[in-house]
Structures are given as C-alpha cells and as structure tokens.
Amino acid sequence: MLKLSRAVLIGGVALGGLASTSSFAEKWHMPTPYGDGNLPTQIAYSFAQEIKDNTKGDLDITVHSGGSLVKHTEIPRSVKTGQVQVGEVFLGILGNENPVYKHDNIPFLATTFDDAKKLWEAAKPEVSKQLDKDGMMLLYAVAWPAQSLYSKEPVNSLADLAGTKMRAYSPSTSRLADLMGTTPTTIQVPDIPQAFSTGIIQAMITSPSTGVDSQAWDYVKNYTDVQAWIPKNIVVVNKRAFRRLDKATQQVVLDAAKHAEAAGWTKVAARAAKDKATLIANGMTVSEPSPQLLKELQAIGKTMAEEWKAEAPKDVGAILSRYQK
Known part of the structure; x- marks a missing residue:
C-alpha cells in the first residue's frame, strides 16, 4: 500500500472528501488528538465500526488517532472547511472562539459525573448553536475523569x-x-x-x-x-458532508453517536478509578x-x-x- 504524506492526504480529502458517488463507498477521515489507550479514542473506533457495520460498508470512517493526520488545534478548522469530514477535539480549546465552550473548564462548577452530565445537557443547546454557525454539527461528547x-x-x-x-x-x-x-x-x-x-x-x-x-x-x-x-471531548461533523448522506445513512450516524455518548458516560467513572490505581x-x-x-x-x-x-x-x-x- 502506498503511504501518502499528510499534505497529500488532506489535499485529497479537500478536493474529493465531500463528494458522494453511488458506485463506491463513502470514505471519511476522522482525526482525533489522543492516543489509542485513551477512552475517547477507543469510543471513536467503536463509533466508526458501528457505522461501517450498519451501512454495510457504504460509509467507511478512518480514525486517525494521536494527532497523526491533523494537529489538535487544527482539527476544528479542518472539519469546518471540509478538509476532513468529522473530527474530535477537546472542547475547552475552543474557549477563545466563544465563552459557551468554556462551561466544563470552570473549577468546581461541576465536580461529579452526575453534575457534569447535567451541565452538559444545559450547555448543549448553546454549544450546538455556535457550531452550527461555523458549518459544523455536534455528534457526541465523551467526558474525561475529574482534573x-x-x-x-x-x-x-x-x-x-x-x-x-x-x-x-x-x-x-x-x-x-x-x-x-x-x-x-x-x-x-x-x-x-x-x-x-x-x-x-x-x-x-x-x-x-x-x-x-x-x-x-x-x-x-x-x-x-x-x-x-470534568471536561469533555466533542465529536463534530461537517454539515455539508452530513447532508450529502442519504437519510438512512444519516440516521445510522446519529444512532452511533447516541451510543458513543452513552458509552462514554457509562465507562468514564470506571476508567478514572482504574487510572488512579495505576498511578499508585x-x-x-x-x-x-x-x-x-x-x-x-x-x-x-x-x-x-x-x-x-x-x-x-x-x-x-x-x-x-x-x-x-
């Protein structure tokens, strides 16, 4: 298999990534900032696999973990401009773009997973509104253990x-x-x-x-x-790329996103305890x-x-x- 450079790969996605054909599977790229050992990345792999399975390969998402395709700080812009179709980002790094993105980086506003989930539900409408203005759509969020x-x-x-x-x-x-x-x-x-x-x-x-x-x-x-x-990563999709999918495929993506978010909130507490024990x-x-x-x-x-x-x-x-x- 030929190994493409990062510049060539992103250039190719920018030129053809949003195009859809009836003859070939839709190929999407999903950069993530963290390595394969982290819970958000593991959930991203499961998210992509569920979509591939339930579309019978018609939508195939390649997860590029650990900043290997796009640097963390560049992921939002890459999704916004359509260089990649979907990406994961630590929500707090968007704080300079709009204050609503800072909600989960305020110390002692929400320090338990129950409170953090409640805060996320409260913030989600405002976060979604701001992402929409930038040509992106929220798919799901995964919490980190407490800082x-x-x-x-x-x-x-x-x-x-x-x-x-x-x-x-x-x-x-x-x-x-x-x-x-x-x-x-x-x-x-x-x-x-x-x-x-x-x-x-x-x-x-x-x-x-x-x-x-x-x-x-x-x-x-x-x-x-x-x-x-308790901060979060969010996964966002380019709105144009999403709208080019047929309705059935759109629903598969939304269902997979719902399952990914549920898995994140379910698994994060156990991961926090496990990782703390590893430090000890x-x-x-x-x-x-x-x-x-x-x-x-x-x-x-x-x-x-x-x-x-x-x-x-x-x-x-x-x-x-x-x-x-």
Whole structure:
C-alpha cells in the first residue's frame, strides 16, 4: 500500500472528501488528538465500526488517532472547511472562539459525573448553536475523569506553587494558572514528559488518564486529588458532508453517536478509578487536598465563574439557569 504524506492526504480529502458517488463507498477521515489507550479514542473506533457495520460498508470512517493526520488545534478548522469530514477535539480549546465552550473548564462548577452530565445537557443547546454557525454539527461528547493536581513536591496550599510554571491547555487553564500564582505554559499531551524533564513546567492539572498516558510517575511523584472539574471531548461533523448522506445513512450516524455518548458516560467513572490505581501502582503518592488548598481553589473557581458569566451574560446565563434548575 502506498503511504501518502499528510499534505497529500488532506489535499485529497479537500478536493474529493465531500463528494458522494453511488458506485463506491463513502470514505471519511476522522482525526482525533489522543492516543489509542485513551477512552475517547477507543469510543471513536467503536463509533466508526458501528457505522461501517450498519451501512454495510457504504460509509467507511478512518480514525486517525494521536494527532497523526491533523494537529489538535487544527482539527476544528479542518472539519469546518471540509478538509476532513468529522473530527474530535477537546472542547475547552475552543474557549477563545466563544465563552459557551468554556462551561466544563470552570473549577468546581461541576465536580461529579452526575453534575457534569447535567451541565452538559444545559450547555448543549448553546454549544450546538455556535457550531452550527461555523458549518459544523455536534455528534457526541465523551467526558474525561475529574482534573487533579500533579506536582514534583507535595502541595498543601497555593503558596507551595508560587513562582512555578504550570501546564495550560486551554484559555481557562491559562487563567487558572494565573490565579494560582503560577506561570501558564501551553503544553500538549505528547510533550508533557519532556516539558517536566527539562524544567519547562513543574506542575499540571489534568486527569488520571492523561497521567497514565504520559507515564507521569517518570517525572512527578505527587497527585493531589482536587477533582476540580470534568471536561469533555466533542465529536463534530461537517454539515455539508452530513447532508450529502442519504437519510438512512444519516440516521445510522446519529444512532452511533447516541451510543458513543452513552458509552462514554457509562465507562468514564470506571476508567478514572482504574487510572488512579495505576498511578499508585507505579509509585505515585495520591492524596486528598488539604482544607486550605481546597478553600483557595474553590475561591478561584468562584472568581472564574463570575468572569465567565461577564463574558457573555445572555448565553452563559442561559446555561447556568438550565443547570441550576
């Protein structure tokens, strides 16, 4: 089989990816930002397989995991412009485009899976509306385990982090790092080990799954289980590509998306527990946050929630009103 370069492959998709013929199976490409060991990627593979099975191969989606086809930050634009038909993205990285995308990156707004699911249902109408304006349609979302603190040294209060550099991966996490008295430094998942090893960062707040994926025990020893928020990946489809499908195939895609989202919410809690146990098994110290640290982080969460609402009072207010009912 010939190996095509990334540029050639994307160019080919851009020229012919949205075209449909009656003689050949429809071929779609689905870039994802995370590796095969992560739950969202595993669900993406199942999503694609269900569609292939239920269309008898008439719609064949190739999943390109780990940023292998399109870099994470470029995935939304690639879907929007039709270079690829469907893609997965961490919702929080869209925060600079519209405040509604920040809802699941606000510390302590929703810290349990039940609350996070309720928040998602409250935010979904506003998120869908904004995606629609950009030529995309929401298919499904997959939650991550709650985000907690990784550090080289034990942290009992924010004073212990003063002057350090903290990994940021979205506008909200950059603001959080600022409010914590640290310096935000944008680092994507594949670069985490090197960033710690070379002193570019000394701390991060992320999920136990990301810690396992990047083998956090090789560069940090402390995991403080603050469970600050529960973010999500979303999977979106180019509207033109979706509309070119016949009605029966559209329904297969929508059904598969419904099943994928249900699987994500069902499996995420078990994955969180498994990955936390893996951190412990590899020698990391996993501890509960001190009352002082928790109080300080909750105060930051309140500040960020107020700032978030001030960015877009109508849209954010609608999300909070539905969530708080």
